[in-house]
Amino acid sequence: MSARWPETPVDFPKAAHETLKDSQLRSNLGHATTAIRAKREDVVSEVDDWESLRDEGAAARDRSLRRLDEMLVRLEESVTAAGGHVHWAADKESAQRLVVDLVKATGSDEVIKVKSLLTDELELNPALQDAGIHAQETDLAELIVQLGGDRQSHILVPAIHRNRREIRDIFRRELPGAEDVSDDPAALAEAARRHLREQFLRVPVAISGANAAVAETGTVAVVESEGNGRMCLTMPKTLITVMGIEKVLERWEDLGTIMRLLPRSSTGERMNPYTSLWTGVTPDDGPEEFHLVLVDAGRTNALADPVGRDTLRCIRCSACLNVCPVYERTGGQAYESIYPGPIGAILTPQLQGLDTAPTLPWASSLCGACYEVCPVKIDIPKILVHLRGRVTAETNASGKGHHAGAERLAMRSVARVMDSRRAYEAAQKAGRLGLSLMNNGRGARGALPGLSGWTGSRDLPDPERSFRDWWREREAGELEQGPDAPALPQAAQDPAARSGAAMPGTPGPEDALPTDVPRLHGEDRA
Amino acid sequence: MGTRASLLITCLVDTLFPDVGRASVTILERVGVAVDVPLEQTCCGQMHQNAGHPKDATRLMRRTIEAFKDADVVVSPSPSCAAQVVEHYPHLADRTGDPGLIREARDLAARTRDLSTYLVEDLGLEDVDAPAFPHSVTYHPTCHGLRLLGIGDRPQRLLRNVPGIELRDLPQATSCCGFGGTFAVTNADVSTAMMSDKLRAVQDTGAEILTAADSSCLMHMGGGLSRQRAGVRPLHYAEILAGVAR
Numbered sequence: 024m025s026a027r028w029p030e031t032p033v034d035f036p037k038a039a040h041e042t043l044k045d046s047q048l049r050s051n052l053g054h055a056t057t058a059i060r061a062k063r064e065d066v067v068s069e070v071d072d073w074e075s076l077r078d079e080g081a082a083a084r085d086r087s088l089r090r091l092d093e094m095l096v097r098l099e100e101s102v103t104a105a106g107g108h109v110h111w112a113a114d115k116e117s118a119q120r121l122v123v124d125l126v127k128a129t130g131s132d133e134v135i136k137v138k139s140l141l142t143d144e145l146e147l148n149p150a151l152q153d154a155g156i157h158a159q160e161t162d163l164a165e166l167i168v169q170l171g172g173d174r175q176s177h178i179l180v181p182a183i184h185r186n187r188r189e190i191r192d193i194f195r196r197e198l199p200g201a202e203d204v205s206d207d208p209a210a211l212a213e214a215a216r217r218h219l220r221e222q223f224l225r226v227p228v229a230i231s232g233a234n235a236a237v238a239e240t241g242t243v244a245v246v247e248s249e250g251n252g253r254m255c256l257t258m259p260k261t262l263i264t265v266m267g268i269e270k271v272l273e274r275w276e277d278l279g280t281i282m283r284l285l286p287r288s289s290t291g292e293r294m295n296p297y298t299s300l301w302t303g304v305t306p307d308d309g310p311e312e313f314h315l316v317l318v319d320a321g322r323t324n325a326l327a328d329p330v331g332r333d334t335l336r337c338i339r340c341s342a343c344l345n346v347c348p349v350y351e352r353t354g355g356q357a358y359e360s361i362y363p364g365p366i367g368a369i370l371t372p373q374l375q376g377l378d379t380a381p382t383l384p385w386a387s388s389l390c391g392a393c394y395e396v397c398p399v400k401i402d403i404p405k406i407l408v409h410l411r412g413r414v415t416a417e418t419n420a421s422g423k424g425h426h427a428g429a430e431r432l433a434m435r436s437v438a439r440v441m442d443s444r445r446a447y448e449a450a451q452k453a454g455r456l457g458l459s460l461m462n463n464g465r466g467a468r469g470a471l472p473g474l475s476g477w478t479g480s481r482d483l484p485d486p487e488r489s490f491r492d493w494w495r496e497r498e499a500g501e502l503e504q505g506p507d508a509p510a511l512p513q514a515a516q517d518p519a520a521r522s523g524a525a526m527p528g529t530p531g532p533e534d535a536l537p538t539d540v541p542r543l544h545g546e547d548r549a
Numbered sequence: 550m551g552t553r554a555s556l557l558i559t560c561l562v563d564t565l566f567p568d569v570g571r572a573s574v575t576i577l578e579r580v581g582v583a584v585d586v587p588l589e590q591t592c593c594g595q596m597h598q599n600a601g602h603p604k605d606a607t608r609l610m611r612r613t614i615e616a617f618k619d620a621d622v623v624v625s626p627s628p629s630c631a632a633q634v635v636e637h638y639p640h641l642a643d644r645t646g647d648p649g650l651i652r653e654a655r656d657l658a659a660r661t662r663d664l665s666t667y668l669v670e671d672l673g674l675e676d677v678d679a680p681a682f683p684h685s686v687t688y689h690p691t692c693h694g695l696r697l698l699g700i701g702d703r704p705q706r707l708l709r710n711v712p713g714i715e716l717r718d719l720p721q722a723t724s725c726c727g728f729g730g731t732f733a734v735t736n737a738d739v740s741t742a743m744m745s746d747k748l749r750a751v752q753d754t755g756a757e758i759l760t761a762a763d764s765s766c767l768m769h770m771g772g773g774l775s776r777q778r779a780g781v782r783p784l785h786y787a788e789i790l791a792g793v794a795r
Contacts, residue, residue, distance in 0.1 A: 040738045049742075348725045352742040385736060388729025388743070389599060391696035405640075411601030434597055438605035441560065441592040442612055451564050477734055480741040481772025483565075490563045490570035494586050 027149050029359055033371070033380040038357040048184050048354050055183050059345045062291025063396070070287070080284045081400040083277035084336035087238070091326065094238045094271045095317065101241025105303020107313040118318045119150035122230065122263060125314055126156050129261050131228045137245065137252035138162035139232025140178060140339060141267050141318060143361040144374070147230070159226070161219050161251040163212065170197040176355030176363065178341040179289050184354050187211065219251060229255040229310075233266040234338070235281060236315070238273050242302045243315065246285060246295050256299045262310040269322050269335040281338055284398035289340035321374035330409040334369050336399040341366075343393035343403060349386055358383065365393035369406045377414050384410035451489045554667065555585045555620035557613075559630040559764075560592040566764040572791035573626045573664055576677055579791075580668070589616040595633040598641065600731045607641050614638075614653045620660060622671065626787050628663040628694030629763045635661050636697050663694060664787060665703035665762060676710035680792035683713035687756035688786070689747070689770070691763040692725050704762045704786045711789060717754040721746075728769035744773045751781060760786045 042048060067073055087094045099109040110125075112118035122142075126134055134151065136142065136158050148158045160169045164182040168175055171193045175181035182190070191206040194214055198204075201214040231252065236243045243264055245252050256262060272278055286295040304313050326332050344350045344364030355363030360371040360380065368383040384407050393403040415431065440446045477483065554577055562569045577584045594609030613634070617623050625631040635658045642654035668674050688708065694700040708714060727733065727743025734740075747770060751759050759774065759781050761767050771783030 036736050036738065039736065043738050043742050348727070348743050349736075349739055352746070353739055384601075385732070386739075388692070388725050388727060388732045388740070390692035390725035390729065392692075392723070392725070395696055408599055408601065411599070412603050413601075415601035430600075431602075434600060434602045434605055438594075438597055438602070438608055441594075441609055444589055444591060447560070447591040477737070477772075479737060480744070480776060481769060482775040483772060484768060486565060486567050488567060490558055490567035491586070491588055493567055493571060494574075495588070 027146050032378060033359040033383055035357060035382040035386040038359055039353040042354050042357045043352060045354070047186070049352065051184055051186050052351055052354055055180070056345045056351050059291055063288065063342060063345065066287045066291050066293055076280070076283060077398055077400050079280045080398050081336060083272060083280045084338070084399050086277070087271050087273045088269065088326065088332065088335055091268065091271070094273055095268055097238040098236055098241065098271050101238065102303060102315050105241045107241070107303040107315055110314060110316045112316055112318045112320070114320050115145045118145050118265065118316060118320065119147060121316055122147060122265065123150060123154045123156065125263050126151065126228055127154065129228050131226065133157050133159065133226045134228045134230050135159050135161050135222050135226045135255050135259065137229065137231040137247065137255040138165050138181070139230065139265060140361055141232050142230060142265050143175065145265070145318065145320065147265070158230070159222050161222070161255055162247070163215050163249055163251070166215055166219070167193060170194070174356055175361060177344060178339050178362065178364070184356070223254040223258050227260045228263065229259040229261070230263045230265065231255055233264050233270055234285070235270050235272050235278055236266060237275055237278055238271050240275055240302060242275070242278070242300050244278060245299045247297045248290065248295060250297050253297050253299050256301065257309045259310055261312045261314070263314045263316065265316045265318060267322055268317050268319055285338055285340050288342040288396065288398040321376070325373040328373070331369070331373050331406055333401050334366070334373055334406060336401055337366055337370065338399060340398055342396040342398065346392040346396050348390060348392070349388065358386070365403045366401070369403055369410060372410055372414075377410070377417055381414050381418060384414060448491070454485070552581060553583045553585060554622045554624045555587055555617055557590065557593070557617070557623050557625035557630060557634070557661065558586060559625060559627045561768070562626055562764050565768065566785065568793060569626050569764050569785040569787055572785065572787040572793050573624070575791035575793065576664070576668070576787060577624070580672060580674060580677055585620070587616045587620070593630045593633045595630060595637070596730055598633070598637060603641060603644065607645060610638050610641050610654065611650065614657050617657060622667065623657065623661040624664055624667045625661070626664050626785065627763050627765070628691060628698045628700055629765060631661055631663040632693045632697035634658055663698060663700055663762065665700055665707060666698070669703040669706060675706045677707060677790050679711040679790045681713040682711045682789050682792070684758050685715040685717055685756040686758040686760050686789070687717045687719045687751055687754040689719055689726060689751070689759065689761045689766070690722055691761050691766045694762050695723060700762065707790055708760070708786055714789070717756045719754055720750045726766050726770050728766045730765070733769055744769060748773050748777065748779065752779060757782060759783050760789060762786060
């Protein structure tokens, strides 16, 4: 990953408008997420007490987050006692400076990296590059992304948007010695292995992320599938691990809980192939020097929000991405952040500030599939709605932003209508209420162009009589319709049968006009 | 004797899908429930809450609580709006710190259920004497009913007892149709993409009828089917049970 993130605020609807056009992406993602979902369901269903395990996972994370200050100091003590060095970075810039200085101190102008979301969040690779240090990604998918000059699109499977033919083309173009490689997965993996092995043996400094660190022991954990991470963590002289402060766990047992939840939730495996655990340094075994860089970069801000703070429980399994119907269609790049999908929609705005991603909390239909699978029970829909409220309040206060001004006023005016029976019924009669309901709260007159969001691909029903009108007349004894009254003509039952009914008040074809209740009434009397 | 239920009709059904309201009345009266419709009700406030306007949502919650203060049981043909009352009202009330409101919100939540839950769990009925419906039907489980309210397969259990009906399984049934309230407008492209995939699955079943428990999702999917001239008819399951649709 060499690119920096865009400076402009994330505009999800706009970015999604582009990615949705990519039929190859839709097909790649549809296949991949469907397969991962099925695998996850299989291995989760094997665990009898999965729901209580989720509770334990949430409790383990909360136990540490509620006393984060204390946990981090304990972690520092344990790591230091085991011969490691702990550094603290409050923000992106100080983290970049710290790591660059640590690498420079080794005298090397190259580093190898094991996949780390945090270092991508921190834009560490461009910072290293600016300092004359080349960073080589060693995770296969990260390598594909790096060689392709591309961006990650998934937390766990960064190149999920690429199929093997596309990967073959990238390798032929960019990977030394792979000019004739085929699209056979084994051949692709072999080409990458030959390239990477040479680097593992030569480069003296590695940078890693961390899945967790245990405060009581000082042990750091990295979980992976390929073994390339294990090479990075054991071969070089110097290991620099960059970890978000929220990843700390209190006890060794908590790591056990997380390790039971993580592989099943992420790759759909009972156990992941490589779990590396290390505590400080061990003479003649692995790196001689170990640095742990603890990074805040917005995490304490998230912690200060009583609703939003549950986001920090996240163990980056990506189960929420794989079940998300939005992610499945748009792909990860529409989120314009290292953290895509449902977790990204709540994490990115909290870490980077609501101003940088005001549209992300709206990038969800609130279907709830993410909460259902989250191994640490983050109620993502609840936090999305909470953040919508914050964006609305904060952008309104500043008088600018995506969800400010007009919508705020429109929503309030609809609320005023809805808060008065008389105004509500008058709006029903004027045929405006249906439009308002479907137009994000805007009145029919106020923002007609906005309605194209609805009518661009769907028709709207337009009954001429409300339920309450029927009810009122029945109660008044004017209607002789009993409960099992004869069926209305089909057209009245089936709004979709009416064509061209895009706007209330627009007459449809004569035969498709609804049969209104008074006419029935008249016929009954006749 | 003496079974009474008050209908939480919802602004959407009241305004755009009156037949679903009439069907709900028909079914409830057929099984011996005295139905009442408090006309002071308007909108539950879900739209405002989900769009990030909790104060407006709270205002509408107060109104809804007042409208149903005398109701024994509150029954809604919309699991999504019922979920707003059952799941979200307590949280909204908590935010105000008003002890009276907190108590009333929890009290209303405890008295509220969706139509299928009321019929199947409270009344113990899976067969509501529906007239014959000799059509092929596929059922889409809408998200808030499924995940927020946990209505499970209750609508399907009711439908299975309709004479002549042929229920066909919907592939990827639990995947969202893409409605999501204001999501359909703020993220219209994504919403349409989700809808397209859902409608493809619906049409793959070959069913004549698409049914569901939420009129809002049906409005979205039905609006798309209509635009595509798909020839698949959207119906709320209550319309099938009531026999107003044949």
